[in-house]
Amino acid sequence: MELKPLVFYVFALLTIGSAVIVVTVRNIVHAAFSLMVTLFSIAGLYVFLQADFLAATQVIVYVGGILVLILFGVMMTSGRLDMKLKMERGQLFWGGLVTILIFALLLGVIRRTPWNVQEELGTVEGTTAQIGKAILQSEFLLPFEVASVILLIALIGAVLISRKEVREDE
Amino acid sequence: MDLDFANVLIFLVVGCVFVLLNLTVSRLLQTRLFTEEKYIPYECGEDPVGDTRIKFNARFYIIALIFLIFDVEIVFLFPWGVVFREIGVLAFVEMVIFIAILLVGLAYVWVKGDLEWIRSIQSGSKESEVQ
Numbered sequence: 001m002e003l004k005p006l007v008f009y010v011f012a013l014l015t016i017g018s019a020v021i022v023v024t025v026r027n028i029v030h031a032a033f034s035l036m037v038t039l040f041s042i043a044g045l046y047v048f049l050q051a052d053f054l055a056a057t058q059v060i061v062y063v064g065g066i067l068v069l070i071l072f073g074v075m076m077t078s079g080r081l082d083m084k085l086k087m088e089r090g091q092l093f094w095g096g097l098v099t100i101l102i103f104a105l106l107l108g109v110i111r112r113t114p115w116n117v118q119e120e121l122g123t124v125e126g127t128t129a130q131i132g133k134a135i136l137q138s139e140f141l142l143p144f145e146v147a148s149v150i151l152l153i154a155l156i157g158a159v160l161i162s163r164k165e166v167r168e169d170e
Numbered sequence: 171m172d173l174d175f176a177n178v179l180i181f182l183v184v185g186c187v188f189v190l191l192n193l194t195v196s197r198l199l200q201t202r203l204f205t206e207e208k209y210i211p212y213e214c215g216e217d218p219v220g221d222t223r224i225k226f227n228a229r230f231y232i233i234a235l236i237f238l239i240f241d242v243e244i245v246f247l248f249p250w251g252v253v254f255r256e257i258g259v260l261a262f263v264e265m266v267i268f269i270a271i272l273l274v275g276l277a278y279v280w281v282k283g284d285l286e287w288i289r290s291i292q293s294g295s296k297e298s299e300v301q
Binding site for chain 1: 174175179228230231232234235236237238239241242243244245246248249250251252253254256257260261264267268269271272274275278279282284
Protein backbone atom coordinates (compact mmCIF):
# COMPACT_ATOMS: atom_id res chain seq x y z
CA MET A 1 0.00 0.00 0.00
CA GLU A 2 1.67 3.14 -1.17
CA LEU A 3 -1.39 5.21 -0.60
CA LYS A 4 -1.04 5.21 3.17
CA PRO A 5 2.28 7.09 3.38
CA LEU A 6 0.94 9.55 0.83
CA VAL A 7 -2.11 10.28 2.98
CA PHE A 8 0.17 10.61 6.00
CA TYR A 9 2.33 13.20 4.27
CA VAL A 10 -0.73 15.15 3.18
CA PHE A 11 -1.90 15.31 6.80
CA ALA A 12 1.59 16.19 8.05
CA LEU A 13 1.86 18.95 5.47
CA LEU A 14 -1.61 20.24 6.35
CA THR A 15 -0.69 20.31 10.04
CA ILE A 16 2.54 22.23 9.60
CA GLY A 17 1.24 24.49 6.81
CA SER A 18 -1.88 25.56 8.68
CA ALA A 19 0.11 26.02 11.89
CA VAL A 20 2.45 28.38 10.07
CA ILE A 21 -0.58 30.30 8.80
CA VAL A 22 -1.92 30.54 12.38
CA VAL A 23 1.17 32.37 13.58
CA THR A 24 1.82 34.51 10.51
CA VAL A 25 -1.59 35.65 9.26
CA ARG A 26 -2.68 39.10 10.36
CA ASN A 27 -6.41 38.60 10.57
CA ILE A 28 -7.20 36.98 13.91
CA VAL A 29 -10.32 35.22 12.58
CA HIS A 30 -8.34 33.68 9.73
CA ALA A 31 -5.81 32.49 12.30
CA ALA A 32 -8.59 30.86 14.33
CA PHE A 33 -10.01 29.06 11.30
CA SER A 34 -6.55 27.95 10.25
CA LEU A 35 -6.15 26.52 13.73
CA MET A 36 -9.21 24.40 12.97
CA VAL A 37 -7.37 22.81 10.03
CA THR A 38 -4.34 22.21 12.27
CA LEU A 39 -6.36 20.51 14.99
CA PHE A 40 -8.25 18.45 12.42
CA SER A 41 -5.06 17.22 10.75
CA ILE A 42 -3.62 16.28 14.13
CA ALA A 43 -6.69 14.07 14.58
CA GLY A 44 -5.73 12.49 11.24
CA LEU A 45 -2.19 11.88 12.53
CA TYR A 46 -3.61 10.16 15.63
CA VAL A 47 -5.38 7.74 13.31
CA PHE A 48 -2.00 6.83 11.85
CA LEU A 49 -0.81 6.05 15.38
CA GLN A 50 -3.71 3.57 15.70
CA ALA A 51 -5.27 5.84 18.31
CA ASP A 52 -8.80 6.00 16.98
CA PHE A 53 -10.41 7.05 20.26
CA LEU A 54 -7.89 9.82 20.72
CA ALA A 55 -8.59 11.05 17.18
CA ALA A 56 -12.33 11.23 17.85
CA THR A 57 -11.66 12.97 21.16
CA GLN A 58 -9.44 15.47 19.41
CA VAL A 59 -12.26 16.38 17.03
CA ILE A 60 -14.93 16.49 19.73
CA VAL A 61 -12.98 18.44 22.35
CA TYR A 62 -10.54 20.58 20.39
CA VAL A 63 -12.35 21.27 17.13
CA GLY A 64 -15.84 21.19 18.60
CA GLY A 65 -15.15 22.78 21.96
CA ILE A 66 -11.93 24.69 22.45
CA LEU A 67 -11.93 26.27 19.01
CA VAL A 68 -15.48 27.53 19.56
CA LEU A 69 -14.30 28.98 22.86
CA ILE A 70 -11.38 30.70 21.11
CA LEU A 71 -13.70 32.16 18.47
CA PHE A 72 -16.08 33.37 21.19
CA GLY A 73 -13.13 34.90 22.99
CA VAL A 74 -12.07 36.72 19.83
CA MET A 75 -15.59 37.93 19.13
CA MET A 76 -16.29 39.13 22.65
CA THR A 77 -13.10 40.45 24.13
CA SER A 78 -11.93 42.58 21.24
CA GLY A 79 -15.35 43.30 19.81
CA ARG A 80 -13.56 43.94 16.56
CA LEU A 81 -12.95 41.07 14.23
CA ASP A 82 -10.99 43.19 11.80
CA MET A 83 -8.25 43.76 14.37
CA LYS A 84 -4.88 43.40 12.64
CA LEU A 85 -2.08 41.54 14.31
CA LYS A 86 1.43 42.79 14.01
CA MET A 87 4.56 40.76 14.40
CA GLU A 88 7.61 42.60 15.58
CA ARG A 89 11.16 41.72 14.80
CA GLY A 90 12.06 40.76 18.36
CA GLN A 91 9.16 38.35 18.51
CA LEU A 92 10.38 36.53 15.44
CA PHE A 93 13.85 36.12 16.95
CA TRP A 94 12.85 34.94 20.43
CA GLY A 95 9.95 32.88 19.11
CA GLY A 96 12.25 31.22 16.58
CA LEU A 97 14.87 30.55 19.24
CA VAL A 98 12.37 28.91 21.59
CA THR A 99 10.97 26.88 18.69
CA ILE A 100 14.39 25.59 17.71
CA LEU A 101 15.22 24.70 21.32
CA ILE A 102 11.95 22.81 21.78
CA PHE A 103 12.49 21.06 18.45
CA ALA A 104 16.00 20.01 19.52
CA LEU A 105 14.64 18.75 22.83
CA LEU A 106 11.90 16.71 21.15
CA LEU A 107 14.35 15.33 18.60
CA GLY A 108 16.67 14.26 21.42
CA VAL A 109 13.83 12.54 23.25
CA ILE A 110 12.67 10.80 20.07
CA ARG A 111 16.14 9.49 19.28
CA ARG A 112 16.87 8.26 22.81
CA THR A 113 13.55 6.55 23.43
CA PRO A 114 13.77 2.77 22.92
CA TRP A 115 10.81 2.32 20.59
CA ASN A 116 8.95 -0.96 20.58
CA VAL A 117 9.36 -1.57 16.86
CA GLN A 118 7.70 -4.48 15.07
CA GLU A 119 8.31 -5.49 11.50
CA GLU A 120 4.73 -6.33 10.73
CA LEU A 121 1.82 -4.38 12.12
CA GLY A 122 -0.97 -6.83 12.84
CA THR A 123 -4.59 -5.91 12.50
CA VAL A 124 -5.34 -3.49 15.28
CA GLU A 125 -8.78 -3.42 16.81
CA GLY A 126 -10.38 -0.20 17.93
CA THR A 127 -8.99 1.12 21.17
CA THR A 128 -12.29 2.36 22.62
CA ALA A 129 -13.17 -0.95 24.28
CA GLN A 130 -9.66 -1.27 25.69
CA ILE A 131 -9.83 2.19 27.16
CA GLY A 132 -13.27 1.43 28.57
CA LYS A 133 -11.96 -1.66 30.35
CA ALA A 134 -8.89 0.20 31.55
CA ILE A 135 -10.83 3.00 33.20
CA LEU A 136 -13.62 0.83 34.64
CA GLN A 137 -11.89 -2.40 35.65
CA SER A 138 -8.24 -1.73 36.36
CA GLU A 139 -6.08 0.49 38.51
CA PHE A 140 -7.15 3.47 36.40
CA LEU A 141 -10.57 3.50 38.04
CA LEU A 142 -9.50 5.94 40.74
CA PRO A 143 -7.85 8.36 38.27
CA PHE A 144 -11.05 8.16 36.24
CA GLU A 145 -13.19 9.26 39.18
CA VAL A 146 -10.59 11.86 40.17
CA ALA A 147 -10.84 13.22 36.60
CA SER A 148 -14.46 13.99 37.38
CA VAL A 149 -13.40 16.00 40.42
CA ILE A 150 -10.80 17.84 38.36
CA LEU A 151 -13.43 18.69 35.74
CA LEU A 152 -15.68 19.95 38.54
CA ILE A 153 -12.89 22.17 39.85
CA ALA A 154 -12.18 23.44 36.33
CA LEU A 155 -15.87 24.20 35.77
CA ILE A 156 -16.39 26.09 39.02
CA GLY A 157 -13.04 27.88 38.76
CA ALA A 158 -13.52 28.99 35.17
CA VAL A 159 -17.07 30.19 35.75
CA LEU A 160 -16.09 31.96 38.96
CA ILE A 161 -13.30 33.88 37.23
CA SER A 162 -15.19 34.79 34.07
CA ARG A 163 -18.52 35.56 35.76
CA LYS A 164 -17.17 38.62 37.53
CA GLU A 165 -15.83 40.14 34.33
CA VAL A 166 -18.93 39.26 32.33
CA ARG A 167 -21.24 40.94 34.84
CA GLU A 168 -19.07 44.02 35.05
CA ASP A 169 -19.20 44.11 31.28
CA GLU A 170 -22.98 44.35 31.14
CA MET B 171 -9.70 -0.04 11.86
CA ASP B 172 -7.74 1.52 9.01
CA LEU B 173 -10.55 0.64 6.67
CA ASP B 174 -13.09 2.42 8.90
CA PHE B 175 -11.02 5.57 8.77
CA ALA B 176 -10.56 5.18 5.03
CA ASN B 177 -14.33 5.65 4.87
CA VAL B 178 -14.00 8.86 6.86
CA LEU B 179 -11.24 10.03 4.53
CA ILE B 180 -13.35 9.30 1.45
CA PHE B 181 -16.23 11.30 2.91
CA LEU B 182 -13.83 14.13 3.71
CA VAL B 183 -12.35 14.17 0.21
CA VAL B 184 -15.73 13.84 -1.52
CA GLY B 185 -17.09 16.65 0.64
CA CYS B 186 -14.21 19.00 -0.28
CA VAL B 187 -14.24 18.06 -3.97
CA PHE B 188 -18.02 18.48 -4.17
CA VAL B 189 -17.83 22.06 -2.91
CA LEU B 190 -14.81 22.97 -5.04
CA LEU B 191 -16.33 21.42 -8.17
CA ASN B 192 -19.62 23.24 -7.70
CA LEU B 193 -17.89 26.55 -7.14
CA THR B 194 -15.67 26.02 -10.18
CA VAL B 195 -18.55 25.08 -12.47
CA SER B 196 -20.56 28.02 -11.17
CA ARG B 197 -17.57 30.28 -11.77
CA LEU B 198 -17.22 29.07 -15.35
CA LEU B 199 -20.90 29.40 -16.22
CA GLN B 200 -21.80 32.64 -14.43
CA THR B 201 -21.88 36.08 -15.94
CA ARG B 202 -19.84 38.35 -13.76
CA LEU B 203 -21.72 41.54 -13.20
CA PHE B 204 -21.30 43.46 -9.97
CA THR B 205 -24.01 45.59 -8.53
CA GLU B 206 -24.11 47.24 -5.13
CA GLU B 207 -26.80 44.87 -3.85
CA LYS B 208 -24.50 41.90 -4.32
CA TYR B 209 -22.22 43.13 -1.57
CA ILE B 210 -25.00 43.20 1.02
CA PRO B 211 -25.15 40.14 3.31
CA TYR B 212 -28.15 38.02 2.41
CA GLU B 213 -30.71 38.04 5.19
CA CYS B 214 -33.77 36.39 3.68
CA GLY B 215 -34.48 39.36 1.43
CA GLU B 216 -34.44 41.91 4.26
CA ASP B 217 -32.07 44.85 4.24
CA PRO B 218 -29.51 44.12 6.97
CA VAL B 219 -29.40 46.48 9.93
CA GLY B 220 -26.00 47.56 11.21
CA ASP B 221 -22.64 45.87 10.92
CA THR B 222 -22.26 42.10 10.67
CA ARG B 223 -19.37 42.17 13.09
CA ILE B 224 -21.21 42.93 16.29
CA LYS B 225 -19.85 42.37 19.76
CA PHE B 226 -21.41 39.22 21.15
CA ASN B 227 -22.87 39.09 24.59
CA ALA B 228 -20.11 37.91 26.91
CA ARG B 229 -22.60 35.56 28.57
CA PHE B 230 -22.12 33.14 25.66
CA TYR B 231 -18.56 32.73 26.85
CA ILE B 232 -19.59 31.25 30.19
CA ILE B 233 -22.08 28.97 28.45
CA ALA B 234 -19.27 27.83 26.13
CA LEU B 235 -17.03 27.16 29.14
CA ILE B 236 -19.73 25.04 30.77
CA PHE B 237 -20.30 23.27 27.44
CA LEU B 238 -16.61 22.41 27.21
CA ILE B 239 -16.57 20.67 30.59
CA PHE B 240 -19.60 18.54 29.77
CA ASP B 241 -18.13 17.90 26.32
CA VAL B 242 -15.20 16.20 28.03
CA GLU B 243 -17.61 14.29 30.25
CA ILE B 244 -19.43 12.96 27.16
CA VAL B 245 -16.11 11.76 25.72
CA PHE B 246 -15.71 9.50 28.77
CA LEU B 247 -19.16 8.04 28.13
CA PHE B 248 -18.12 6.46 24.80
CA PRO B 249 -15.60 3.86 26.11
CA TRP B 250 -17.98 3.24 28.99
CA GLY B 251 -20.85 2.56 26.60
CA VAL B 252 -18.78 0.11 24.55
CA VAL B 253 -17.89 -2.15 27.49
CA PHE B 254 -20.98 -1.52 29.59
CA ARG B 255 -22.65 -4.88 28.88
CA GLU B 256 -19.47 -6.80 29.58
CA ILE B 257 -18.80 -5.29 32.99
CA GLY B 258 -22.38 -4.82 34.10
CA VAL B 259 -23.60 -3.23 37.33
CA LEU B 260 -20.13 -2.19 38.48
CA ALA B 261 -19.64 -0.04 35.37
CA PHE B 262 -23.06 1.52 35.88
CA VAL B 263 -22.29 2.48 39.49
CA GLU B 264 -18.88 3.88 38.52
CA MET B 265 -20.39 6.08 35.83
CA VAL B 266 -23.18 7.25 38.14
CA ILE B 267 -20.52 8.41 40.61
CA PHE B 268 -18.60 10.13 37.80
CA ILE B 269 -21.66 11.99 36.55
CA ALA B 270 -22.94 12.74 40.07
CA ILE B 271 -19.71 14.59 40.89
CA LEU B 272 -20.08 16.70 37.75
CA LEU B 273 -23.77 17.32 38.45
CA VAL B 274 -22.63 19.27 41.51
CA GLY B 275 -20.99 21.67 39.06
CA LEU B 276 -24.16 21.94 36.99
CA ALA B 277 -26.19 22.60 40.15
CA TYR B 278 -23.66 25.26 41.16
CA VAL B 279 -23.84 27.23 37.90
CA TRP B 280 -27.61 26.82 37.81
CA VAL B 281 -28.14 28.11 41.37
CA LYS B 282 -25.68 30.96 40.84
CA GLY B 283 -27.65 32.08 37.78
CA ASP B 284 -25.00 31.56 35.12
CA LEU B 285 -27.47 29.73 32.92
CA GLU B 286 -29.96 32.61 33.09
CA TRP B 287 -30.21 35.19 30.34
CA ILE B 288 -29.74 38.90 30.83
CA ARG B 289 -33.17 40.04 31.98
CA SER B 290 -33.47 37.56 34.82
CA ILE B 291 -29.95 38.46 35.94
CA GLN B 292 -30.74 42.15 36.02
CA SER B 293 -33.90 41.59 38.04
CA GLY B 294 -31.91 39.23 40.28
CA SER B 295 -29.25 41.85 40.98
CA LYS B 296 -31.90 44.45 41.73
CA GLU B 297 -33.42 42.16 44.30
CA SER B 298 -30.09 41.68 45.96
CA GLU B 299 -29.58 45.44 46.04
CA VAL B 300 -32.90 45.85 47.82
CA GLN B 301 -31.93 43.27 50.37
